Amino acid sequence: KNEVEQSPQNLTAQEGEFITINCSYSVGISALHWLQQHPGGGIVSLFMLSSGKKKHGRLIATINIQEKHSSLHITASHPRDSAVYICAVRYRGSTLGRLYFGRGTQLTVWP
Amino acid sequence: EAGVTQFPSHSVIEKGQTVTLRCDPISGHDNLYWYRRVMGKEIKFLLHFVKESKQDESGMPNNRFLAERTGGTYSTLKVQPAELEDSGVYFCASSRQAYHHIQYFGAGTRLSVL
Numbered sequence: 001k002n003e004v005e006q007s008p009q010n011l012t013a014q015e016g017e018f019i020t021i022n023c024s025y026s027v028g029i030s031a032l033h034w035l036q037q038h039p040g041g042g043i044v045s046l047f048m049l050s051s052g053k054k055k056h057g058r059l060i061a062t063i064n065i066q067e068k069h070s071s072l073h074i075t076a077s078h079p080r081d082s083a084v085y086i087c088a089v090r091y092r093g094s095t096l097g098r099l100y101f102g103r104g105t106q107l108t109v110w111p
Numbered sequence: 112e113a114g115v116t117q118f119p120s121h122s123v124i125e126k127g128q129t130v131t132l133r134c135d136p137i138s139g140h141d142n143l144y145w146y147r148r149v150m151g152k153e154i155k156f157l158l159h160f161v162k163e164s165k166q167d168e169s170g171m172p173n174n175r176f177l178a179e180r181t182g183g184t185y186s187t188l189k190v191q192p193a194e195l196e197d198s199g200v201y202f203c204a205s206s207r208q209a210y211h212h213i214q215y216f217g218a219g220t221r222l223s224v225l
Contacts, residue, residue, distance in 0.1 A: 004153070033213070042115075042218035043202060086154070090210075096167050097142055097209035101154040 003027065006087050006102035013109050019074040021105045023087030026068065033099065034061050034072050035086040043086070046072070077109045113137065115217035117203050123223045129191040132220045136185070136205030142166075143186050144206075144214060145178060149199040157201075160186060161209065193224045 003026035013019055023032070034046040047054050047061040049070065054061050058077075063070040074081055084106050088099040116135045124130050136143045145157040157176070158168040162183035171178070175194070180186040190197050200221050204214040 030210075035216070043204075043216035045213045045215065048213050088154075097144060097159055097206060097212070097214065098156045098167060098170075099144075099146075099214065100156070101146075103153045 004087060004089055004100050004102040006085075006105050008105060009103065010106045011108070013077050013107070015078055015109055015111050017077050017109075019077050019081070019107065019109075021072045021085050021087075021107070023070045023072070023102055024068055025089050025100075028092035029065075029068075029089040030092045031090045032063055032070050033088045033090075034070075035088060037084045037086065037104070039083070046085075074107075079109045079111050082108050115203055115205050115215050117201075117217035117220050119220060120218065121221045121223070123225065124193055125225050126195055127192045129189065130193055130222060132188045132190075132201055132203075132222070134186045134188070134203030134205075134217060136203070137215055140205035140207050140215070141183070142206045142209045142212075142214075143180060144204040145186070145188055146202040146204065147199050148202065148219075149196070154202065157188070159209070166209070190222075193222075195224050198222055198224045 005024050007022045032049050037043045049063045058075045060073040084104040086104045087102040118133045143160040146154050148154045156170040159166045160180045163180050177189045200219045202219045203217045206212040206214045
């Protein structure tokens with residue numbers, strides 16, 4: 001059973017706005033991934049987290065292991081950030097690489 | 112370094128026909144994964160190869176799906192016979208190690224079964 005929940009499902013923003021996408025999961029994990037998929041494009045890995053916070057350019061990913069929650073933030077959003085953002089987890093205790101995915105968040109940034 | 116490549120990018124077939132999808136992982140990546148996204152649903156795991164061995168095939172929906180990875184290089188996923196509910200986007204991913212390593216995804220194959 002998939003227990004990875006993302007919110008919101010759809011998000012519209014004006015260029016320059018600060019964006020937050022949330023991901024929650026129900027059981028212990030060993031790693032959480034944030035992925036990006038542009039329309040018609042492949043899936044790109046943005047971050048892999050097991051604790052704390054990571055930053056890459058305008059993107060910041062945080063994870064709270066106790067709360068079983070992660071957030072992806074985009075600062076100074078731009079129309080090229082428009083994409084589907086997907087959260088995926090690997091459950092703790094699994095030695096295999098299998099990922100469990102959320103349904104994704106469709107982000108649209110207007111100029 | 113070439114990324115994960117998938118072929119074809121789009122396949123349209125009729126119910127009952129056979130389709131074979133191909134995935135070429137990044138060179139040197141022993142781990143290869145197949146995933147599928149059905150319309151409106153989340154991406155779901157199908158199976159995981161380590162080199163040429165099936166490490167985990169618990170996500171394969173039924174025996175109409177056959178995956179192979181001869182020689183531990185490229186992989187094929189055959190659907191025979193295809194049914195309407197098999198329509199979706201099939202993604203392949205590869206990683207150097209299975210644990211705590213980023214998976215690199217291909218662009219996917221969009222399968223439409225009519």
